[in-house]
Amino acid sequence: xxxxxxxxxxxxxxxxxxxxxxxxxxxxxxxxxxxxxxxxxxxxxxxxxxxxxxxxxxxxxxxxxxxxxxxxxxxxxxxxxxxxxxxxxxxxxxxxxxxxxxxxxxxxxxxxxxxxxxxxxxxxxxxxxxxxxxxxxxxxxxxxxxxxxxx
Numbered sequence: 838x839x840x841x842x843x844x845x846x847x848x849x850x851x852x853x854x855x856x857x858x859x860x861x862x863x864x865x866x867x868x869x870x871x872x873x874x875x876x877x878x879x880x881x882x883x884x885x886x887x888x889x890x891x892x893x894x895x896x897x898x899x900x901x902x903x904x905x906x907x908x909x910x911x912x913x914x915x916x917x918x919x920x921x922x923x924x925x926x927x928x929x930x931x932x933x934x935x936x937x938x939x940x941x942x943x944x945x946x947x948x949x950x951x952x953x954x955x956x957x958x959x960x961x962x963x964x965x966x967x968x969x970x971x972x973x974x975x976x977x978x979x980x981x982x983x984x985x986x987x988x
Contacts, residue, residue, distance in 0.1 A: 841886045841929065842871055859918070863925040870896055890930060890971045897926040898974065934972045936981075942968055943981045955986055 839847070845864055852860035870892050875884055884892075904919035934942070946964040950957065961982050969978055 841889045842884065845929065859921045860925050863922040867893060867896055867926065887970065893926050893929055894971050897923050897930065900926065931972050934969065939973055939978065939981050943985050947985055952986065955983070958982055958986055961986065
């Protein structure tokens with residue numbers, strides 16, 4: 838079974854042949870980020886699909902933030918380009934959890950840890966974060982945990 842990184846390379850070749858500039862630019866950027874991460878640290882390493890998903894999630898978040906900044910500055914063309922790149926990256930990420938699914942995961946973690954009050958938020962986050970694994974942003978998870986513990 839091909840890895841996610843192999844799939845990105847294959848799709849990059851197809852995008853280049855199809856002359857799809859947005860997809861080509863986005864996949865090149867993603868592969869560069871992956872390569873940079875592989876050689877970061879004291880020794881080079883191969884990344885797992887989970888590591889690649891984390892990188893793609895981080896890059897998608899950067900595109901969202903950049904699109905918001907460009908839109909706020911009145912640069913709609915660049916904001917649209919950033920949103921297009923985010924859509925390309927999103928096609929490689931797992932489906933995002935909806936609010937009900939996230940709330941159910943948080944409730945299960947709270948029940949499992951016996952947490953109560955904001956002071957035990959760290960315990961719950963430690964349990965929920967690996968279960969969510971790229972299917973929801975950390976800020977969204979933290980907000981869900983905070984609201985459940987506050988009530």
